[in-house]
Amino acid sequence: MSKTTTDATPNAADDQDLGAAGSQLSTAPKEDAPNLPALGVIGWARWFWRQLTSMRVALLLLLLLALGAIPGSLIPQTGTDETKVADFRTAHPTLGDVYDKLGLFHVYSSVWFSAVYILLFVSLIGCIVPRTWQFVGQLRSRPPGAPKRLTRLPAYTTWRTEAEPEDVREAALTLLKKRRFRAHVAGDAIAAEKGYLREVGNLAFHIALIVMLIAFAWGQLFKSEGNKLILEGDGFSNTLTQYDDFKSGNLFSNDDLVPFSFTLDDFYGTYETSGPNKGTPRVYQATVDYSVGAYGKDKKSVIKVNEPLEIGDSKVYLTAHGYAPVIKIRDGKGKVVYDDAVPMLPLDSNVTSTGVVKVLDGYKNAQGVREQLGVSAFFLPTYTKGSETASTFPALLNPVLNLTPYYGDLGVDSGIPQSVYQLNKTHMKQFKDAQGKDVRENLRPGESMKLPNGAGTISYEGTKEWANFQVTQQPGSTWALAGALAAIFGLAASLFIQRRRVWVRAVKGADGVTVVEMAGLGRSESAKVPEELGDLAGILYDLAPGAPEAPDAEEPGTEKLGPEHTDPHTHPHPPVVPAERPEK
Amino acid sequence: MTLAAVTDLAGATNLAAATNESLANLSNTLIYSAMAVYTLAFFAYIAEWLFGSRSKVGRTAAALTAEAKAKAKAPAVTVTKGGSTAVLERPQVVVRSAAGSRDVPDGPGAHGGDEQGDLYGRIAISLTVLAFLVELAGVIARAASVERAPWGNMYEFNITFSTVAVGVYLSLLALKKNVRWLGLFLITTVLLDLGLAVTVLYTASDQLVPALHSYWLYIHVSTAIFCGAVFYVGAVATILYLFKDSYENKLATGGTPGRFANSVLDRLPASASLDKFAYRVNAAVFPLWTFTIIAGAIWAGDAWGRYWGWDPKETWSFITWVAYAGYLHARATAGWKGRKAAYLALIAFGCWLFNYYGVNIFVSGKHSYAGV
Numbered sequence: 001m002s003k004t005t006t007d008a009t010p011n012a013a014d015d016q017d018l019g020a021a022g023s024q025l026s027t028a029p030k031e032d033a034p035n036l037p038a039l040g041v042i043g044w045a046r047w048f049w050r051q052l053t054s055m056r057v058a059l060l061l062l063l064l065l066a067l068g069a070i071p072g073s074l075i076p077q078t079g080t081d082e083t084k085v086a087d088f089r090t091a092h093p094t095l096g097d098v099y100d101k102l103g104l105f106h107v108y109s110s111v112w113f114s115a116v117y118i119l120l121f122v123s124l125i126g127c128i129v130p131r132t133w134q135f136v137g138q139l140r141s142r143p144p145g146a147p148k149r150l151t152r153l154p155a156y157t158t159w160r161t162e163a164e165p166e167d168v169r170e171a172a173l174t175l176l177k178k179r180r181f182r183a184h185v186a187g188d189a190i191a192a193e194k195g196y197l198r199e200v201g202n203l204a205f206h207i208a209l210i211v212m213l214i215a216f217a218w219g220q221l222f223k224s225e226g227n228k229l230i231l232e233g234d235g236f237s238n239t240l241t242q243y244d245d246f247k248s249g250n251l252f253s254n255d256d257l258v259p260f261s262f263t264l265d266d267f268y269g270t271y272e273t274s275g276p277n278k279g280t281p282r283v284y285q286a287t288v289d290y291s292v293g294a295y296g297k298d299k300k301s302v303i304k305v306n307e308p309l310e311i312g313d314s315k316v317y318l319t320a321h322g323y324a325p326v327i328k329i330r331d332g333k334g335k336v337v338y339d340d341a342v343p344m345l346p347l348d349s350n351v352t353s354t355g356v357v358k359v360l361d362g363y364k365n366a367q368g369v370r371e372q373l374g375v376s377a378f379f380l381p382t383y384t385k386g387s388e389t390a391s392t393f394p395a396l397l398n399p400v401l402n403l404t405p406y407y408g409d410l411g412v413d414s415g416i417p418q419s420v421y422q423l424n425k426t427h428m429k430q431f432k433d434a435q436g437k438d439v440r441e442n443l444r445p446g447e448s449m450k451l452p453n454g455a456g457t458i459s460y461e462g463t464k465e466w467a468n469f470q471v472t473q474q475p476g477s478t479w480a481l482a483g484a485l486a487a488i489f490g491l492a493a494s495l496f497i498q499r500r501r502v503w504v505r506a507v508k509g510a511d512g513v514t515v516v517e518m519a520g521l522g523r524s525e526s527a528k529v530p531e532e533l534g535d536l537a538g539i540l541y542d543l544a545p546g547a548p549e550a551p552d553a554e555e556p557g558t559e560k561l562g563p564e565h566t567d568p569h570t571h572p573h574p575p576v577v578p579a580e581r582p583e584k
Numbered sequence: 585m586t587l588a589a590v591t592d593l594a595g596a597t598n599l600a601a602a603t604n605e606s607l608a609n610l611s612n613t614l615i616y617s618a619m620a621v622y623t624l625a626f627f628a629y630i631a632e633w634l635f636g637s638r639s640k641v642g643r644t645a646a647a648l649t650a651e652a653k654a655k656a657k658a659p660a661v662t663v664t665k666g667g668s669t670a671v672l673e674r675p676q677v678v679v680r681s682a683a684g685s686r687d688v689p690d691g692p693g694a695h696g697g698d699e700q701g702d703l704y705g706r707i708a709i710s711l712t713v714l715a716f717l718v719e720l721a722g723v724i725a726r727a728a729s730v731e732r733a734p735w736g737n738m739y740e741f742n743i744t745f746s747t748v749a750v751g752v753y754l755s756l757l758a759l760k761k762n763v764r765w766l767g768l769f770l771i772t773t774v775l776l777d778l779g780l781a782v783t784v785l786y787t788a789s790d791q792l793v794p795a796l797h798s799y800w801l802y803i804h805v806s807t808a809i810f811c812g813a814v815f816y817v818g819a820v821a822t823i824l825y826l827f828k829d830s831y832e833n834k835l836a837t838g839g840t841p842g843r844f845a846n847s848v849l850d851r852l853p854a855s856a857s858l859d860k861f862a863y864r865v866n867a868a869v870f871p872l873w874t875f876t877i878i879a880g881a882i883w884a885g886d887a888w889g890r891y892w893g894w895d896p897k898e899t900w901s902f903i904t905w906v907a908y909a910g911y912l913h914a915r916a917t918a919g920w921k922g923r924k925a926a927y928l929a930l931i932a933f934g935c936w937l938f939n940y941y942g943v944n945i946f947v948s949g950k951h952s953y954a955g956v
């Protein structure tokens with residue numbers, strides 16, 4: 001290996017001493033000062049590229065990414081909570097406008113956040129590709145030969161022996177190879193290197209980051225997510241029209257929906273009955289019968305909060321649960337005009353719920369005129385005296401249904417879509433009793449209320465339960481997971497494996513006695529390098545035992561050690577070497 | 585079910601509730617006892633430092649002021665290394681630190697070589713071991729009383745966290761690592777952590793909401809606590825590094841640090857050793873932190889229908905992760921090593937702390953059932 005390599009060397013001072021010996025111990029890009037480039041577009045482009053793929057800029061981009069992620073955690077985000085964003089906008093109109101301009105309500109899909117991570121990943125690719133080539137080059141070439149002065153290296157040892165230099169080198173080569181070093185004879189010395197897996201791990205880690213990002217982006221583009229509220233006993237099949245609401249990524253197409261269907265057999269929930277967490281759900285599960293494809297066999301499954309039902313790329317989650325009072329409405333003549341379970345939306349953790357009944361046609365009032373009916377309903381699964389408007393427990397212990405009936409025009413024919421949970425009262429009138437008071441009544445199961453002037457009756461027949469399911473499809477999650485696992489292993493290899501070199505030189509001294517010199521160099525200074533060197537030296541020393549010391553054999557730059565230091569048992573733990581070596 | 589069976593069941597539940605209640609009380613007693621023993625340990629550590637201040641060490645100062653002389657000789661530290669077999673004579677490995685780095689020896693530790701100080705230090709460690717065992721018993725009793733892992737709310741998280749932090753410290757001691765200097769700083773903050781836990785954060789023992797019922801709870805939260813404890817040890821070392829480094833800088837440029845700095849900082853390991861220790865600790869636990877986030881994502885995938893949704897807790901784990909990645913990068917980037925990297929490490933730990941306290945208390949998100 002020649003001195004012209006442009007790779008990182010431990011530092012400028014060591015450069016002259018170690019030559020190529022310390023080079024390419026890592027594939028980290030060389031840091032050069034941000035000199036302004038020579039003129040010309042290509043010059044600037046190259047300069048820009050060099051800057052972008054330098055460690056300094058990568059570090060700055062990393063810090064920017066962290067910094068940029070912060071506002072999204074403190075400002076309400078449209079992606080997670082649309083209503084909070086709306087609240088914020090009404091509370092702070094001017095600030096809201098500013099935030100809007102800056103994309104602060106959707107930080108993680110904003111232009112500037114995307115710019116940071118795209119730059120980071122361009123930088124990452126620009127870093128990985130050359131590093132990979134360089135590493136392949138390192139694998140194909142041999143470990144660099146021994147520097148002239150081994151004493152300059154961070155760990156060094158020497159002794160004199162009667163053995164022939166060739167024999168010592170031969171023994172060293174065998175020993176190092178047995179220790180799984182890549183070793184070869186280079187002139188009068190053995191050059192050996194170990195720990196390439198560190199670099200492999202580091203490259204694998206950075207590549208895994210790219211895999212994860214692509215998998216995540218892929219998932220965002222092709223994902224779909226829909227909600228469906230299902231009454232006990234009812235079913236659902238996975239087509240677009242069946243969903244209550246549905247969101248999908250930009251590239252999703254309806255054919256991507258996994259074909260399956262299921263019916264909700266039973267919802268079962270139990271709740272903490274006492275203590276500070278009274279009312280907290282304990283068991284919360286839905287039993288379903290599902291089948292895959294058009295002619296699939298029926299299978300039973302239990303869906304719990306942490307245990308979605310997985311069908312192909314789809315997952316079916318249990319996200320909410322509530323009650324659906326069965327309401328029967330008769331007109332003045334006693335004809336049943338409505339008989340259905342009406343799902344109520346929970347308002348709090350004790351499942352105080354609201355809902356609406358809409359009778360669109362079939363109803364005629366006392367005068368025999370066609371009219372529409374609307375009933376706004378409040379439902380308390382556990383009614384306690386004194387708490388008139390809020391349930392006191394989530395289970396169905398003492399249900400009360402509070403009804404307020406209206407008549408008139410529901411406004412559904414105007415063509416504007418309406419929520420099934422809201423009543424448009426602009427053309428509706430409230431029923432009044434003989435005294436002119438609003439009609440409003442609390443019903444228990446089995447009870448009915450009479451509408452004034454023979455307008456009919458409303459009865460509360462019983463209560464069904466419903467469960468809400470979220471069906472999500474996010475392709476690419478397997479890739480994301482694989483990338484994540486590869487990242488962990490790569491990272492562990494990169495951080496725990498030391499890459500290091502060992503040289504063993506054996507030459508005949510002037511007095512005809514062989515001088516053995518061993519030296520070790522790690523990418524970063526570590527106690528392990530001298531320890532390992534000592535270990536190797538100990539074994540080699542047994543193969544090539546020491547000869548009497550020549551009076552002038554001492555190398556400059558090393559301190560001679562006192563005899564009390566020679567007993568290996570007095571220092572079972574060598575002191576940790578101070579200061580990590582600057583790598584560049 | 586017959587009526588008798590129902591009342592039987594109710595009776596059994598009551599009985600179980602009663603034993604749980606007494607276990608919870610036992611746990612509280614144990615935690616308070618642990619605090620008492622930690623307090624004793626705290627005073628013993630103080631005594632160690634006080635007695636240690638009697639001895640005049642001045643090793644750092646000597647090394648730095650004699651630098652010119654030392655440079656002329658050789659900036660080498662010598663170390664012996666024996667082989668595996670007992671042979672009388674062995675070649676010695678000479679270890680040389682990088683050119684340009686200071687060659688400051690490690691300080692002797694809090695006791696400063698003072699015999700009485702050392703004795704108090706040993707007493708402090710014994711008391712720490714005792715307090716650790718008592719606290720551990722308290723955590724286990726708590727777990728038994730709630731019949732689940734003791735990580736359901738911030739109170740439980742805090743008591744487990746400090747137990748693990750002390751456990752990490754004691755394990756390092758048992759492995760004969762040079763970490764005795766951590767003692768006083770660690771125990772002081774453990775006391776603060778426990779004080780906060782039993783006053784502000786206390787939550788009566790109870791079971792978990794279904795969203796927390798998952799074996800991922802064990803995996804994700806236990807690694808999160810462990811990582812936090814180790815990052816914390818790293819942060820303490822980093823702070824001490826910054827102090828010691830400016831102390832060394834001051835000495836090297838001919839300044840005279842204050843008496844207090846002289847006395848305390850001189851007894852700490854060299855700044856290079858502290859820096860290295862902090863790096864090792866942070867780097868060692870970084871892959872586990874990565875795993876923690878991934879385990880959390882898998883759990884979120886099961887519980888909430890998406891593995892990543894930029895929930896505040898997720899976001900802050902990500903920020904913490906990126907900040908530590910930045911720290912590791914900084915140490916490989918020219919011009920960013922040393923103090924700048926150390927500041928990054930502290931910022932990263934600050935992110936971890938904010939993720940725990942700040943997000944639980946100030947920001948609402950899907951994770952906010954932590955039961956403040």
Ligand code: HEM
Nearest residue numbers: 026028029053054055058123124127209494495909912916
């Ligand atoms: C997505 C953002 C990135 C993350 C999260 C990340 C993370 C990490 C981590 C944790 C390490 C520590 C492993 C070690 O010290 O051996 C590391 C090392 C490294 N990274 Fe990155 N990195 C990112 C982007 C980049 C980019 C853009 C570059 C190229 C400019 C780069 C180049 C390197 C190099 C060369 C090392 C090894 C340093 C050494 O040899 O000590 N990384 N990276």
